[in-house]
Amino acid sequence: MQRTPDLRLRDALDAETAGVSSASLVVSVDRLIGRYRAGGAASAPILASAMDVLAYANYRMPATLAACRNVLWHSASRIGEVTSVVDLGGGTGAMAWAAAEEWPDASVTVLDQAGEAMALGRRLRSAEPGSVEFRTWQAGSPVPAADLVTISYVLSELRDADRSSIVLSAIRAATRGVVIVEPGTPDGHRRVLAARALLLEAGLRVVTPCPHQLACPIAAPDWCHFSARVERSAMHRRLKGGDLGHEDEKFSYVVAVVDGSTDLYAADGSRVIRHPMKRKGLVELQLCRPDGSAGRQIVTKKAGVAYRTARDVRWGDDWPADDRVNGG
Numbered sequence: 001m002q003r004t005p006d007l008r009l010r011d012a013l014d015a016e017t018a019g020v021s022s023a024s025l026v027v028s029v030d031r032l033i034g035r036y037r038a039g040g041a042a043s044a045p046i047l048a049s050a051m052d053v054l055a056y057a058n059y060r061m062p063a064t065l066a067a068c069r070n071v072l073w074h075s076a077s078r079i080g081e082v083t084s085v086v087d088l089g090g091g092t093g094a095m096a097w098a099a100a101e102e103w104p105d106a107s108v109t110v111l112d113q114a115g116e117a118m119a120l121g122r123r124l125r126s127a128e129p130g131s132v133e134f135r136t137w138q139a140g141s142p143v144p145a146a147d148l149v150t151i152s153y154v155l156s157e158l159r160d161a162d163r164s165s166i167v168l169s170a171i172r173a174a175t176r177g178v179v180i181v182e183p184g185t186p187d188g189h190r191r192v193l194a195a196r197a198l199l200l201e202a203g204l205r206v207v208t209p210c211p212h213q214l215a216c217p218i219a220a221p222d223w224c225h226f227s228a229r230v231e232r233s234a235m236h237r238r239l240k241g242g243d244l245g246h247e248d249e250k251f252s253y254v255v256a257v258v259d260g261s262t263d264l265y266a267a268d269g270s271r272v273i274r275h276p277m278k279r280k281g282l283v284e285l286q287l288c289r290p291d292g293s294a295g296r297q298i299v300t301k302k303a304g305v306a307y308r309t310a311r312d313v314r315w316g317d318d319w320p321a322d323d324r325v326n327g328g
């Protein structure tokens with residue numbers, strides 16, 4: 001059986017870090033954590049040196065890959081067949097790995113300002129099948145047309161005006177759809193909502209995670225986010241200084257399709273927006289619903305098929321409309 005992309009990425013990262021001092025990587029990780037925690041637009045590229053790039057790839061890329069895989073897994077059936085993907089600010093290529101898994105025949109182009117990040121991205125993909133190309137690009141420059149244009153974990157590094165302009169350039173270049181992924185924090189969700197507003201204004205149709213085109217019903221202090229499990233490698237544990245064998249990457253996202261470019265999106269179900277709470281004889285779900293509301297639904301054993309579905313459903317999944325029984 002073929003190893004999954006997360007494990008193949010781990011093998012490629014292990015090969016890249018063989019012989020590299022983990023003390024130097026830890027210094028770079030600490031610097032990057034400080035920089036990312038500080039937030040705000042960067043005055044100079046953050047991923048500049050080869051050591052910082054290797055540190056980023058080891059401590060963040062497995063998590064951003066997990067988030068991107070989760071997003072595409074939940075969205076691909078509503079996007080349809082994709083033959084070309086352009087990933088803006090793609091760095092070391094996390095979204096490219098996820099896109100190549102979802103659409104193995106697609107040509108994927110990673111665009112970024114950071115030459116060192118792309119050089120590592122190319123090496124990490126060197127044993128991988130499929131067509132993934134890395135090209136130097138600066139936000140504000142033209143974006144080549146593609147079925148799908150993706151932007152993952154980039155908006156926080158840009159100024160407000162540059163955020164809108166990168167999303168608008170993605171919209172102009174996309175013939176099928178646009179994918180935006182951000183950290184699953186209140187700020188990340190706010191940036192996703194701002195991007196969602198631009199997508200809707202441009203006439204695109206939101207297909208995931210929102211089951212509607214209306215205003216987001218989730219109000220502060222709450223925020224819409226999802227979670228993807230990341231298995232930590234030995235190097236990952238060393239860099240992050242923890243014993244736990246896994247971590248949960250929280251992310252916020254929106255996927256929208258160009259209206260009329262696919263008829264696959266018609267869905268009238270809800271979205272599970274928290275970990276389902278399972279208790280004896282009942283499951284409590286938090287749902288975002290097609291009518292634009294969000295709230296709790298209790299599904300008890302009496303609901304039969306719906307109860308069995310609820311036992312298996314996970315945070316981020318669809319909750320089928322036909323099973324909407326027993327409260328809500």
Ligand SMILES: C[S@@+](CC[C@H](N)C(=O)[O-])C[C@H]1O[C@@H](n2cnc3c(N)ncnc32)[C@H](O)[C@@H]1O
Nearest residue numbers: 064089090091094112113114138139152153157
């Ligand atoms: C946090 S990294 C995310 C990388 C990748 N998308 C991922 O999900 O792992 C942000 C990326 O955005 C790129 N970036 C930031 N500002 C940019 C700009 N003005 N033009 C081009 N790329 C930019 C950085 O070089 C970096 O690779």
